[in-house]
Amino acid sequence: MLFPDGLAQLPNAMLTWLALIAGLSVVLYFAREPAHQAILTLSRILYRALRVAAAALMRGEGVLRQRNREVLLAAGRDAAERMVEREFERIDGAVHRGLGTAPALHRKMNDSFNEIMDDYTNSADVPPNPPGWVEAVDAVARIPSNGDPVVTAILQGVQDTLTEERDKAIKAYREASKERHKRLQTMVPGLRGLLRLLASLDKSIKGLTQRTEIVDRQIEEYESILRQEDSAVRQLSSSSLIQFFVSAFVLAIAVGGAAINFHLIARPMSEMVGGNSLIGTVKTADVAALVIILVEISMGLFLMESLRITRLFPVIGALPDVMRRRMLWVTFGILFMLASVEAGLSYMREILLQDELATTALLRGESGVAFGGDFVWITTAAQMGMGFVLPFALVFVAIPLETFVQSLRTVLGILAMGALRIVAAALHLIAGVLRQGAMLIEVYDLLIFAPLWLDRQVRAGFGAGRRAAGMPAGEAPTIREMPS
């Protein structure tokens, strides 16, 4: 009696559900064979459909991969061309600076060399020899006098003359040597100058060699890109991802700067356009401040384009130089004007703040309270400075923006490829599960486990009875063993 008591304690709704499940199990049990057939057919259809869908997705992924590769290579080629072009410009500059003066340098070296040669030739001059009669006199002077006073006097005179001539010769020789030393001394600055010229020439040549090595490397990369090598694609993809994250980081900083700029000018802007009018649900003053900042960023973009630092607008880059230079000055002028307006608004902001603080203090009965004191000028000057500088700082947003836009294409392509691969793999997996339909049949049988258990018990009892009667058992195949 325990079971009926337990049933009685169950709520009616639960009993209803139990009865419904039992009835459904019985119905499903009797519909087992056609249901298994239907499951098998449906599994085959779904398997094929999912395989086709997965194959289509993989084909799409392949097309996307090829397209990404092309875009990446095109971007890499463009960047490599720009780099090589820039390097050649630098080489041109170095050649003009270092070797442009080569003829003058050569002339200078030639002059120095001639001067040194002259000095050298001059320094080789020997002192004049003593005259030839000196030897004759010397021979006469060596004749013995034999005590004859006349001869002695003559010989004495000859000796004196000889001594005098020798002194003269020594003096002349010394002077000649001095002159040679002097000339050799004048050669030293010439030699030093020559060395300096050679050193500068050597430096220029070394610089050029280094540049050519860089160009060689870049040309190799460029050729690798042109050959569409996988390594080049991998390198470009990797650098593109790095550029994406770095530029996103810099852009986030720029957004912070723009937000500060906005707060600097939004409040005083209400003094110009009114603090209560709305455009939609946004205050007109806020919209005006935002527009000023956006115009500044746009001018910054145009300025960078005019300087050919960025290439977001090919039209600007393709303009004639005169027009481009005009555009540069116009955009700079507008930017300068807006920066001045911002500085003025920042000043106005401080005045408004002080006025509001004073009014609030007065309304609270705190008259005579001084705000800021002597240091107000510091915050005022800082605000004005920020108001003037921030627009110019925002100009440089163009560089990370260009990088971000260019690398975004690659990143989106990679993400789309990844998503397609994941979906295709999931479809493959589901198709694999559905391939034989066995799993769904097992699930179906799980729902009707109770009738199946009874079915087995009945068949087992029937087999045992037949065996007891000496009849062969096993003539009652279950539905599961029937061929599908």
Place this chain on the structure above:
Amino acid sequence: MRPSLKPILAAAVIGAAALSMSACSDPAPQGRGIYLLMDTSGTYTQELRKAEQLINAILAKLDPGDSFAVARIDTGSFSEKDIVAKMTFDDRPSQANRQKRHFRETIAKFIREVKPAGHTDITGGLLQAAEYLNEKNPGIKTVLIFSDLKEDLKKGYIRDIPLQLLGFDIVALNVTKLLSDNIDPREYMTRLEDWQRRVEDGGGAWRVLNDFDRLDRILTASR
């Protein structure tokens, strides 16, 4: 023949412009409108210093574009003459600050020179407040009643009129207890209930506030 896209684009631009203009031509009411009724009858004049502080606090909280009016409750309050000061603050913050200072001076002068009224016509003041705020049509309409809510009409004045206060917030401030209330508190409660019923029957929202800090929160929340 290939159809040209130019007329379609032009029509789209004109349509967008017309839509934006129509959106701008009928702006929704915005800003706040506050009307303060000050009871100047009998002994309640002693409470007017508090009212002055309250007005200054409200002024500090108001923004450019908001409307504020202060009126006295006297024998016959359904009159523009009872409005002590009224102002719709300029869009420009600097000008609005100047107006606030001027408003404060006007109220201070009034508080200094006010003389007690013989009777208390709160209903008349409420009718005048509704008229003023409906005319201004702000986004939020609030009437503050600085009074003990004891109406004392002069003979012959008819004030048994249903109030039209749909969309109005009526806040009773500093509702002081009278001597008779102390004797029989039911009188005080009945008085409050009567006013609540009249306001709510007229479509308005009623509340009583004796703590001014809460008023500060209400003014901040209604921005």
